[in-house]
Amino acid sequence: DQQVKQNSPSLSVQEGRISILNCDYTNSMFDYFLWYKKYPAEGPTFLISISSIKDKNEDGRFTVFLNKSAKHLSLHIVPSQPGDSAVYFCAASESGGSNYKLTFGKGTLLTVNP
Amino acid sequence: DADVTQTPRNRITKTGKRIMLECSQTKGHDRMYWYRQDPGLGLRLIYYSFDVKDINKGEISDGYSVSRQAQAKFSLSLESAIPNQTALYFCATSEQTGVGTDTQYFGPGTRLTVL
Numbered sequence: 001d002q003q004v005k006q007n008s009p010s011l012s013v014q015e016g017r018i019s020i021l022n023c024d025y026t027n028s029m030f031d032y033f034l035w036y037k038k039y040p041a042e043g044p045t046f047l048i049s050i051s052s053i054k055d056k057n058e059d060g061r062f063t064v065f066l067n068k069s070a071k072h073l074s075l076h077i078v079p080s081q082p083g084d085s086a087v088y089f090c091a092a093s094e095s096g097g098s099n100y101k102l103t104f105g106k107g108t109l110l111t112v113n114p
Numbered sequence: 115d116a117d118v119t120q121t122p123r124n125r126i127t128k129t130g131k132r133i134m135l136e137c138s139q140t141k142g143h144d145r146m147y148w149y150r151q152d153p154g155l156g157l158r159l160i161y162y163s164f165d166v167k168d169i170n171k172g173e174i175s176d177g178y179s180v181s182r183q184a185q186a187k188f189s190l191s192l193e194s195a196i197p198n199q200t201a202l203y204f205c206a207t208s209e210q211t212g213v214g215t216d217t218q219y220f221g222p223g224t225r226l227t228v229l
Contacts, residue, residue, distance in 0.1 A: 004156070032215040043118070043204050044157070044221030089156060093215040100145060100164075100216055101206065104156030 003027045004092050006105035014113055019077040021108050023090030026071065030092040035064060035075050035104065038087045047088075048075070051095070080112045118143045118221035120205050126227045133192040135224050137205030145216060146188040147206040148172075148180060150199075157204060163188055164210075191229075195228040202226075 005024045013019045030034075031052035036044035050057040050064045050073065057064050063076045077084055090105040127133055137146065144165050149157040149172075150226045159172030161180040169182055177199060181189045192199055203224045208216035 009154075034215070034217070036220075041222065042213065043206075045220070045223050046217050049215075049217070091156075095215045100147075100162060100210075101159065102157075102215070104158075106154060106156045 001107075002053065003030075004090055004105040005101050006088075006090055006108050008108050009106070010109040010111070012111045012113060013080050015082055016079045019075075019079075019080045019084065019110055019112065021033045021075040021088050021090075023075075023105055024071055025073075025102070027092070028071070029094045030103070032093050032095040033064070033066065033073050034091045034093075035062075036089045036091060036104075037045050037084075038089065044089055054110070055090075077110075080110075082112050082114050085110055085112045118205060118207055118219055120203075120224050122224060123222065124225045126229065127195055128229050129194075129196055131195050131228075133195050133226065135189045135190045135203055137190070137203075137221055139186050139188075139205075139207045139219075139221075141207050141209070141219060142185075143207040143209045143219075144185065145208045145210060146182065147208070147218065148178075148188070148190045149156040149204045149206065150174070150201040151204065152201050160190065160203075169213070192226075192228075195226075197228045200226060200228045 014024040034049040035047040038044040087107045147162045148160040205221040206218040207219045
C-alpha cells in the first residue's frame with residue numbers, strides 16, 4: 001500500500017524548458033514533504049522541502065508546490081539544465097512524534113536534453 | 115572528503131554468508147539510518163539509531179541486525195544472506211532540529227548481490 005506515489009517513472013524535457021515532477025500522497029497525517037535528487041552511483045541528496053503550512057517554497061530554480069486538499073505536490077525546475085538529469089524522489093513525513101521517518105516514492109527519472 | 119562514507123561500495127556474496135556493511139559519518143549527527151532500495155522502488159527503512167544506546171527497527175528489519183559502535187559509526191549485518199537481499203543499501207544521518215522533519219544526508223550506497 002503505497003502512501004507516496006510518483007506515477008511517472010520517467011520524464012524527458014529540453015534544456016531551458018520547465019520540468020514538472022509530480023507526487024501524490026494518501027496519508028493525511030503527512031505534513032512535511034521533501035524532494036531528493038539522486039545521480040547514478042551516488043546517494044540521494046536533499047533538494048528542497050515544504051511544510052504543510054505553506055503552499056509554495058522556492059529555492060533558486062527549484063519550486064515546490066503543495067495542494068493539501070488534493071494531497072498533491074509538484075517540483076518545478078526552471079530553466080532545466082542537463083545537469084539536472086537524475087532520479088528525483090518525493091518523501092513525506094509526520095513532523096510530530098515521528099519526525100525522523102521518511103516515506104519515499106519510487107522516483108522519477110528526469111532527462112534534460114541539450 | 116565525503117561526510118557520510120560507506121564500505122564496501124560493491125559486494126558479491128553467496129547465500130548463507132554473513133555480511134557486514136559499514137557506515138561512518140563526520141557530520142557529528144546523533145541520528146543514523148539504514149535503508150535499502152530495490153529496482154523501481156523507493157527507499158525503505160531497515161533500522162535507525164538516535165544515539166549509541168538507542169536502536170530501533172524500521173519497516174523491513176527481518177534478516178538484518180545493526181550495531182552502533184560510536185556516534186560516528188553504524189554497521190548493518192546480514193547474518194545469513196539470501197538472494198532477495200540483493201539491493202542497494204544506503205546509510206543516512208540527521209540532526210534532531212526539533213522543528214519539522216530532520217533533513218537526512220545519505221552516503222553513496224553499497225551495491226550488494228547475493229548469489
